[in-house]
Amino acid sequence: MEPILKAERISKSFPGVQAVNDVSFDLRRGEIMALIGENGAGKSTLMQILGGGQRADTGQITLDGESLEFASANDALHAGIAMVFQELSLVGSLSIAENIYANRQPVGRLNNIHWRQLYQQTRDVLHRFNLDLDPATPVKRLVMGQQQILEILKAITSEPKVLILDEPTSSLTPAEADDLFKNVRALQAQGMTFIYITHKLSEVFELADRVMVMRDGKKIGVRDISEVNENDLVSMMVGREIGDIYGVLSSESPTGEEYFRIEGFTYRQTFQDISLELHRGEILGLAGLVGAGRTELARSIFGIAPKDEGRVEMEGKRIEIKRPQDAIKHGIAYLTEDRKAQGLFLDMGLSDNFIAPILKMFTGKTGFLNFDKVETHAVTQIHNYNIATPSTKQKVMNLSGGNQQKSMIAMWMGSQPKVVIFDEPTRGVDVGARFEIYQKLRELTSEGVGILLISSELPELIGLCDRILVMHQGRITGEVQQRDFTEELIMTYAAGVKN
Ligand SMILES: Nc1ncnc2c1ncn2[C@@H]1O[C@H](COP(=O)(O)OP(=O)(O)OP(=O)(O)O)[C@@H](O)[C@H]1O
Numbered sequence: 001m002e003p004i005l006k007a008e009r010i011s012k013s014f015p016g017v018q019a020v021n022d023v024s025f026d027l028r029r030g031e032i033m034a035l036i037g038e039n040g041a042g043k044s045t046l047m048q049i050l051g052g053g054q055r056a057d058t059g060q061i062t063l064d065g066e067s068l069e070f071a072s073a074n075d076a077l078h079a080g081i082a083m084v085f086q087e088l089s090l091v092g093s094l095s096i097a098e099n100i101y102a103n104r105q106p107v108g109r110l111n112n113i114h115w116r117q118l119y120q121q122t123r124d125v126l127h128r129f130n131l132d133l134d135p136a137t138p139v140k141r142l143v144m145g146q147q148q149i150l151e152i153l154k155a156i157t158s159e160p161k162v163l164i165l166d167e168p169t170s171s172l173t174p175a176e177a178d179d180l181f182k183n184v185r186a187l188q189a190q191g192m193t194f195i196y197i198t199h200k201l202s203e204v205f206e207l208a209d210r211v212m213v214m215r216d217g218k219k220i221g222v223r224d225i226s227e228v229n230e231n232d233l234v235s236m237m238v239g240r241e242i243g244d245i246y247g248v249l250s251s252e253s254p255t256g257e258e259y260f261r262i263e264g265f266t267y268r269q270t271f272q273d274i275s276l277e278l279h280r281g282e283i284l285g286l287a288g289l290v291g292a293g294r295t296e297l298a299r300s301i302f303g304i305a306p307k308d309e310g311r312v313e314m315e316g317k318r319i320e321i322k323r324p325q326d327a328i329k330h331g332i333a334y335l336t337e338d339r340k341a342q343g344l345f346l347d348m349g350l351s352d353n354f355i356a357p358i359l360k361m362f363t364g365k366t367g368f369l370n371f372d373k374v375e376t377h378a379v380t381q382i383h384n385y386n387i388a389t390p391s392t393k394q395k396v397m398n399l400s401g402g403n404q405q406k407s408m409i410a411m412w413m414g415s416q417p418k419v420v421i422f423d424e425p426t427r428g429v430d431v432g433a434r435f436e437i438y439q440k441l442r443e444l445t446s447e448g449v450g451i452l453l454i455s456s457e458l459p460e461l462i463g464l465c466d467r468i469l470v471m472h473q474g475r476i477t478g479e480v481q482q483r484d485f486t487e488e489l490i491m492t493y494a495a496g497v498k499n
């Protein structure tokens with residue numbers, strides 16, 4: 001059978017980077033093809049070329065036998081290729097309905113929008129994901145997982161021939177991801193074809209018919225799922241074998257004295273009466289389902305979000321945190337889950353990002369920045385964190401997703417914090433980089449830094465933590481010691497079943 005899509009000899013370079021290097025592949029009608037590879041391998045760039053978001057330097061794309069030349073994502077959509085980007089692109093102030101059906105609203109004879117029909121249609125598609133939301137709700141009120149689902153619904157409802165999904169589950173809960181998979185399979189049964197970018201190999205085996213691997217901009221190979229296992233894929237991706245990544249890292253050393261504590265943290269319905277203490281060199285996990293209040297709690301400790309009550313003590317002394325600057329001054333660092341919105345200065349260069357939280361260290365008596373010092377620091381951090389970038393001046397928005405994540409870590413570690421709050425540190429990060437980030441966490445703890453680790457990945461929490469607190473609906477419902485770690489026990493607390 002004729003392939004639905006043919007890409008021939010596609011290349012694309014950016015200043016200093018050959019992002020896609022002479023890639024050709026066929027897409028079979030009705031298949032789900034996974035696309036995997038390390039951070040910066042060129043996956044998103046290649047797919048953006050198919051989706052009209054980037055122009056190839058050279059190469060040919062044929063869809064259903066017709067040669068294509070896209071000037072924009074809208075052109076691609078018209079031709080029948082829709083793409084859900086790695087980064088969210090919704091308009092926060094507009095409603096759910098307006099976002100999903102942007103430019104496609106049902107209209108009457110006088111070009112008036114049929115609101116009632118629009119809302120009904122929206123409710124119907126929300127139902128596909130068991131979302132019981134009011135279509136008139138402004139999108140900015142939704143949590144990231146819900147916004148991600150809207151992006152997907154927006155793409156699905158345009159009824160494309162080929163739908164490209166770029167790491168769609170990175171901010172979804174397991175239940176939401178299941179709903180997504182059900183929908184993808186149902187659409188596949190109706191004849192839709194998919195390309196699915198992911199860093200989670202389990203998803204490749206659960207969903208895909210074939211898998212394509214990229215490395216350094218090149219296509220390494222395409223395989224039928226039935227003929228490969230995880231190890232094969234990992235060695236294709238990284239060009240070497242990687243062992244058990246948590247095992248190597250679990251620390252045998254006992255943790256030190258208690259030196260940081262919060263007490264009675266409460267904010268309205270979001271979280272109530274949360275107290276916890278952290279020991280030197282400890283990794284304390286914070287588990288829970290999305291909506292349990294973990295991120296809100298972290299934001300409030302750091303002084304970004306409000307609290308009604310709550311005390312903080314560092315090294316035996318009461319400290320006041322009203323703004324993030326107060327937290328930074330006292331040696332607290334917070335690495336957010338949403339690096340785009342809160343973590344990095346995207347249109348600034350890497351070196352400027354690195355010094356943002358620690359400007360004072362780089363100014364002399366006169367108050368002027370010492371540029372040599374800034375440059376040296378940037379070079380060191382790029383090396384330490386193995387960040388793939390052509391220069392210290394590269395704008396952060398031009399780095400691949402995983403390299404942005406590493407940059408955020410490098411930025412905060414430069415401030416030599418005493419307490420670090422990590423919120424989903426490995427979201428969108430490839431296997432190799434994940435390993436590097438875990439090693440960095442271990443390095444920090446061996447220097448006596450305590451870490452509060454928020455993660456939705458239970459194997460990550462179980463593999464790294466000394467102790468895990470579990471939250472459910474704004475309260476701590478359980479504390480689990482390392483010897484008792486099991487996914488089942490943590491899940492029962494997280495679901496609020498056990499008290
Ligand atoms: N707009 C841009 N300007 C400059 N360089 C870019 C731009 N977009 C991507 N790059 C570079 O091209 C390379 C490939 O990036 P791409 O985003 O395609 O990787 P990826 O495989 O999607 O990685 P990840 O898994 O981290 O999302 C990277 O080195 C990246 O820094």
Ligand SMILES: [Mg+2]
Nearest residue numbers: 043044086401
């Ligand atoms: Mg990408």
